[in-house]
Amino acid sequence: MDAPAPDAHITVRDAVTEDAPFLREVLADMFGSTMMAVHDELLDATGDAAAVAERDGRRVGLITYRRDGTETWEIISLAVIEPGIGAGTALLGWLRAAAVRQSVTLLWLVTTNENLAALRFYQRRGFDLVRVDRDAVTRARQLKPSIPLEDDGIPIRHELVLELRL
Template sequence: MEVKLFAKDDLALAVQLVDELWGDTKMVLRGQLVDVHDADGAVLVYDGAAIAGILTYIILEDKFEILTFNSLIEHKGVGRMLMDVAIQIAKESHYDEVWVLTTNDNTRALKFYQRYGFALVRVNFNALDASRQLKPEIPEFGADNIRLDHEFILKLALV
């Protein structure tokens, strides 16, 4: 597998993929509406062309934040490889922390992040009520038919 980085001026494929996976390119991140068009990131490619995973990140309020993170192939190390790339980029950009936000329904992501070493910093209870004010199309129910209510903020210290 090969990692291909992209920048804001070269992200058409990433934007298209995020739109397919997430249903939109706009995300609510800590009370702000952000767009993948303003992100950088990486795709993980195998067999020369097929995409195995995608990562987008953004610098928000001087924090290195993962915006989207998707492994398209299960149990092959794709998530770990993408996270390793995020850590490398953050370190090279002189950040000593990586932040990620997920919702209370995303139990698989919570397990992954914690196994990787992220610590749960904060739970924003009922944060999705405010997020829906910015992005009304956020569904009421998410993965496993769990009601979408809360945000979990996790942080990985790099030093």
């Protein structure tokens, strides 16, 4: 199934210094903190780089990533303020185009086993599930004890790695 087309009124741009409070606030609201415990490390979800989606002059989403190699970028976070308007799709499309321009051959990310919306979102946009790190979230709670134990009745235990080859 194809991903929905982004809203024509959504624009995406590189984040600038003035966006820092927006990034911190949204990341804290969506993820409980700007710090994420993932793949056995604690990292700053603001990443090395970020982009912001806007609609009618309002910031409606963000994507953060890190350039973890010359040919690979890791998506650290994707957050939208107004779900369903295409901001996530627009942000991902922007990052994909930026990666191609920089000769990046792989985008990848980690999500957790209970995050069915993320799995659906990324797979609909061409990402493949390539690895399950069993009990990685259980280990991550040593770095970040505030990670919930379950969501909607599903125990949060495993990290899932998804990749998009460009």
